[in-house]
Amino acid sequence: MTQPTLHQTVGTPFTRIYAVGAARGDLVVPNDDIVGPIDSSDEWIRQRTGVITRRRASDGIEAVDLATSAVTEAISKAGIDPSQVGVVIAATISNTVQTPSLAALVAERVGATPAAAYDISAACAGFCYGIAQADAMIRAGVAQYVVVVGAEKLSDFAKPDDRTISFLLGDGAGAVVVGPATEPGISPTVWGSDGSKWDAVGMDRTIKEHWENPEEGHPYLRQDGQTVFRWAVWEMAKVAQRALDEAGITSADLAAFIPHQANMRIINEFAKQLNVPESVVIARDIETTGNTSAASIPLAMHRVLEEHPELSGGYALTIGFGAGLVFAAQIVRLP
Amino acid sequence: MALSQDEVLAGLAELVNDETGIPTESVQLDKSFSDDLDVDSISMITIVQNAEDTFGVKIPDEAVSDLKTVGDAVNFIVSAQA
Numbered sequence: 001m002t003q004p005t006l007h008q009t010v011g012t013p014f015t016r017i018y019a020v021g022a023a024r025g026d027l028v029v030p031n032d033d034i035v036g037p038i039d040s041s042d043e044w045i046r047q048r049t050g051v052i053t054r055r056r057a058s059d060g061i062e063a064v065d066l067a068t069s070a071v072t073e074a075i076s077k078a079g080i081d082p083s084q085v086g087v088v089i090a091a092t093i094s095n096t097v098q099t100p101s102l103a104a105l106v107a108e109r110v111g112a113t114p115a116a117a118y119d120i121s122a123a124c125a126g127f128c129y130g131i132a133q134a135d136a137m138i139r140a141g142v143a144q145y146v147v148v149v150g151a152e153k154l155s156d157f158a159k160p161d162d163r164t165i166s167f168l169l170g171d172g173a174g175a176v177v178v179g180p181a182t183e184p185g186i187s188p189t190v191w192g193s194d195g196s197k198w199d200a201v202g203m204d205r206t207i208k209e210h211w212e213n214p215e216e217g218h219p220y221l222r223q224d225g226q227t228v229f230r231w232a233v234w235e236m237a238k239v240a241q242r243a244l245d246e247a248g249i250t251s252a253d254l255a256a257f258i259p260h261q262a263n264m265r266i267i268n269e270f271a272k273q274l275n276v277p278e279s280v281v282i283a284r285d286i287e288t289t290g291n292t293s294a295a296s297i298p299l300a301m302h303r304v305l306e307e308h309p310e311l312s313g314g315y316a317l318t319i320g321f322g323a324g325l326v327f328a329a330q331i332v333r334l335p
Numbered sequence: 336m337a338l339s340q341d342e343v344l345a346g347l348a349e350l351v352n353d354e355t356g357i358p359t360e361s362v363q364l365d366k367s368f369s370d371d372l373d374v375d376s377i378s379m380i381t382i383v384q385n386a387e388d389t390f391g392v393k394i395p396d397e398a399v400s401d402l403k404t405v406g407d408a409v410n411f412i413v414s415a416q417a
Contacts, residue, residue, distance in 0.1 A: 265377045
C-alpha cells in the first residue's frame with residue numbers, strides 16, 4: 001500500500017515590517033514625583049539614566065489595553081484586514097494573570113480572529129524574539145501576516161523605594177505587522193541566552209514567598225545594575241556586530257540604531273563600542289518614555305519614524321536584551 | 336612583561352580621566368572611587384572594562400564591588416598580571 005504524500009507549507013522567501021503602532025501610558029511622570037522614597041534627585045536620575053520623564057498608565061489601564069491601541073494602529077497603517085492576521089505574538093512580562101494570554105484577548109479585540117495567539121516571556125528581548133518567530137513563520141508558510149506586540153505595565157512592578165531599576169520603568173505598547181515581501185526586509189536573527197546570569201535581573205521574590213509573607217508586598221522588579229550594564233554594553237556590542245555581519249552590511253549602511261531603551265548610558269556607550277557613525281539616527285525614546293521592556297523597541301521605532309519619516313525604507317539595527325539573561329538582534333527595513 | 340604598581344596607577348589614572356574628566360593627578364592610591372572621586376557605578380564598570388583591555392587582565396563582576404579605592408584596583412591588576 002502506498003502512503004499518500006503529506007501536504008507541507010511553503011512560504012515566501014522574504015518578509016518585512018509593514019507598519020508600526022504605539023501607545024504610551026497616559027500619565028507623564030517626572031523624576032521629581034518619584035525621588036522621595038529613594039532619597040534621590042532629578043539630577044541623580046538624569047545623570048545615571050538619562051530619563052527626564054516616564055510614561056505610566058492610570059489605574060484601570062492595563063498592558064492589554066495599551067496593546068490593543070498599538071495593534072489597531074499597526075494593522076490600520078499596514079492596510080490589511082484584521083482577519084488576514086494569522087498569528088498574534090505578545091511579548092510581555094506584565095500581563096495581569098498567569099493565564100490566559102494577553103495575545104488572545106488582543107486578537108479578539110482587534111478582530112484578528114481566529115488567529116493563533118500566544119505570549120512569549122523574553123523580557124526586554126521579547127520584541128526581537130517575536131520578530132524572529134514572525135519572520136520564520138511567514139517564510140515557512142505558517143501564516144501570511146503576523147502581529148508582534150510588546151506590551152508592558154511595569155509600573156505595577158516598580159517598588160517605590162527600590163534604587164536599582166524601578167525609577168526607570170514606564171508603561172506602553174508597540175506593535176508591528178510582519179508580512180511577505182519582494183526583497184529581504186528582516187535579516188537573520190542573532191539570539192541566545194545566558195542562564196548563568198539568571199539572577200542579574202528579575203523579581204525580588206517569588207509568588208509563593210508572597211503568599212507566605214503577603215505583608216511585604218507582591219514581587220517587584222530588581223536588578224544588579226553593574227552586572228547588567230557590563231553585559232548589556234560589551235557583550236551585546238558583539239551580538240550587534242554579529243547581526244550586522246550576518247545581514248551582510250556595516251553600521252555605515254544603517255539609517256537608525258534602535259536598541260532596547262534600558263538606560264541612556266547603556267545606549268550611548270553601546271553606540272560608542274559599535275562605532276555607529278554620526279549619520280545614523282540613534283533612538284533615545286527612554287528620555288521621555290522610560291524603560292518599557294518588551295515595548296521599548298517598537299515604541300522607539302515609532303518615534304524615530306515620526307521624527308524622521310525620511311528614514312522609511314532604510315535599515316535599522318534592533319537589539320533587545322534583558323532578564324534571563326536573553327538577547328536577540330536583527331536588522332530590519334523600516335516601514 | 337608585568338607592569339609595576341606605578342605604571343598601572345598611571346595607566347588607570349588615564350582611564351579614569353577618559354571616562355570622568357577627573358585630572359590624572361587626583362587619581363591616587365588612597366582615593367575612594369565613590370567617596371573621593373565621585374565615580375558612579377556605571378562609570379566604574381566602564382573603567383573596569385577598559386582596564387581589562389588596557390592591562391590584559393580579567394576583572395570578574397564579583398570582584399568589582401571589592402575595588403573601593405584606586406589602590407584596591409591597582410593591586411588587583413598588578414596581582415592579576417602575575
